[in-house]
Amino acid sequence: MTEGAQFRQTVAGQRxxxxxxxxxxxxxVDRVTSRWGIWVLISLRSNALRFYELRESIQGISEKMLAQTLRALVQDGLVWRTVEPTTPPQVTYGLTEFGRxxxxxxxxxxxxxxxxxxxREAG
Structure with a gap:
């Protein structure tokens, strides 16, 4: 079976x-526009944040969903991740150039x- 055009490296003028x-x-695209992906990217647009800061900045997201979303965005090259070897480890996330x-x-x-x-109505 031959490989489809969607797997070729992009060449000038090709997509x-x-x-x-x-x-x-x-x-x-699915991960960026997922329920939580867009909020993670928008939360990181100003500066890098630690995991707990991200969790608090995105109301309604569970730790599990945040971890899964971050893992996918790191794998896609949109978000970088650094781990400080402390107890407990301090994990910081930020946008890569592609993420920006x-x-x-x-x-x-x-x-x-x-x-x-x-x-919004004052309430």
């Missing part, structure tokens, strides 16, 4: 076959949405 189910870019490139349009989308929402 992955993103609408093909086997395209590797689809997995990255992806975060820019996500932050713009988020900003556009929040600008268009009606003002």
């Amino acid at each position: 992955y076959e993103v609408f093909h189910t086997d395209c590797p870019a689809r997995g990255v 490139e992806i975060d820019e349009p996500l932050a713009e989308l988020f900003d556009r949405i929040t600008r268009r929402l009606p003002p």
